[in-house]
Amino acid sequence: MTSRFLPAITALLLASCAVGPDFKGATFEGLPETWRNALPPATDEHQLESWWQAFGDPQLTALIEAGFTANHDIINAALNIARAESSLRAMKADLFPFVSGNFGGSNSGSYDTSTSHGRWNGGLSASWTPDIWGGTRREVEAAYAALGSSKAAAAATRTALASSIAVIYFQWISAQESLRIAKEQLAYQERTYAATAARHATGFDSSLDLAEATSTIASTRSQIPVYEANIKTCENTLATYLATTADHINLVMPSPEVYNRIPTVPVGLPSDLLRRRPDIIAAEHNLHQACARVGVSVANLFPRLSLTGSTSTSSGTDFSHFWQNATWNLGASVSQQLLNRVALRENVKQAEISQLTSLHTYDKTVIAAFAEVETCLIDYARYTAQLPQIEAANAANKLSAELSQRRHIAGESDFLNVASAERAWLASELNIISARQNIRITLARLCTALGGGW
Secondary structure, eight states, rough: HHHHHHHHHHHHHHHOOOOOOOOOOOOTTOOSSSSSOOOOHHHHGGGGGGGGGGOOHHHHHHHHHHHHHHHHHHHHHHHHHHHHHHHHHHHHHSSSSSSEEEEEEEEEEOOOOSOEEEEEEEEEEEEEOSSSSHHHHHHHHHHHHHHHHHHHHHHHHHHHHHHHHHHHHHHHHHHHHHHHHHHHHHHHHHHHHHHHHHHHHSSSSOOOHHHHHHHHHHHHHHHHHHHHHHHHHHHHHHHHTTTTTTTGGGOOHHHHHHHHOOOOOOOOGGGGGHHOOOOHHHHHHHHHHHHHHHHHHTTSSSOOOEEEEEEEEEEOOOOOGGGGGGEEEEEEEEOOOOTTTTHHHHHHHHHHHHHHHHHHHHHHHHHHHHHHHHHHHHHHHHHHHHHHHHHHHHHHHHHHHHHHHHHHTTTOOOOHHHHHHHHHHHHHHHHHHHHHHHEEEHHHHHHHHTTTOO
C-alpha cells in the first residue's frame, strides 16, 4: 500500500501550481519624456544619494549623518524591517513538515532489594499539509512584498529626515543672518539718530525728525528678539530630529561662501522616479502584496490535503531491543469547507477589490510624485529668477539710504526721506536672505522629491 501511496502523493505535488494572478510589475501609462518646467543644470545622478554634500557644508553633513544614527523614526523603521524579515521566515517554515518527538520512562523497585524494573518509550510524529494550490507560496510571496514595502518605508523615512534637517538648518542660517542684518542696521540707524539729535539741538532738525528717527530704531530693535527666538526654535527642532536636547546642539555659523552656495542638482528623466522614489516603490510592493493575497483567497476554495506519520517504541532497561518493538503509522486526509462557500468566494472578491485599490493608490502616488517635482522646479525657477532683481534692488536701496542721509545733513532733504530709505534698505536686505533661503530649501525638497537621500 505504501509503495502505491507515496508515488501518488509525489505526482500530485509535482503537478501543483500556485492559483491566482501572477504579479508582473507595476506600470504607469503616459509618462512624459521630460519635465514640463525649466530645469536647473544637471550633474552626476549619483549625487542624489547624498545630495546634501553638494552644499559643501560639513556641519550640514554631520547633522544629517547624526540624524541617520540616532533618530527614533529611523530606528523604528529598521525594527519594522526586522519584524518583516521574521514574518517571512515564519511563513516560509509553513512549506515544510512539522516534526515532533518524545522520550520518557519510569523505574520502580523495592527498597529492600536491588532489583529494579524500568520501562522506556519514545516516538516521532510528523505532519504536513502540501501546498498543492500554492496558497502558502502566495503567503510567502506576500511576505516578500511586505518586506520590500518595509524597506521602502525606511528609505522614505531617511529621505524625509535628511530634508527636514536641511530645511531647519537653512532656517537657522537665515535667522542668524537676519539677526546680523538687524544689528548692523540698528547700529547704522543709531548713528543717524545721533546726527539728527545733534541737529535738533542746534535747531536744524525738528522734533518730528527726531521722533521719526526714534521710531525707526524702535522698529528695528523689536525684530531682534524675534530672530533670536527663531534661532532657539530651530535648535530645539534640530535636537528633536537628532534625538537629543538643545543644549547638545552647538552650531557655528558657516562662512558666506558656504551658506550662499547654490549647487546644481541632478534631475534625470521622469521615468527615473519609478525606481528612485521610496513611496512609489512602497506602493508597488503593496500592489504586489495585494495581488498575492488574491491567490491566497483562491487557494482556500480548493480541498486541503494533510499527511501524517508517526512511529513509537518502548522497551525495558535493556535498550538493545528498543527499536525492535517499534510501530509506525501513515495517514492522509482531505478536507474541504462545504457550508461557507459563499463567504470564501466573497473573500476572493474582497481580495480582488483590495488589489484594484492598491493599483489606483500606485497611480495616485506616481501622479503626486510628478506634481511634487514639477512644483519644486517651478519654485526653483521663480526664486532663482527673482534673486538677481532683489540683489539689484538692495544695492539701489543702500545707495538711496546713503544719499538721503547726505542730503539731509546738507539740509537739502527732510528726515522723512532718510527714514523711508533706511526702512527700504533693511527690507531689501531681509528679502535677499529670504530669497536665498527659499532657493536652498527648494533644492532640498527637489532632491527629496526626486528620490534622493538613500
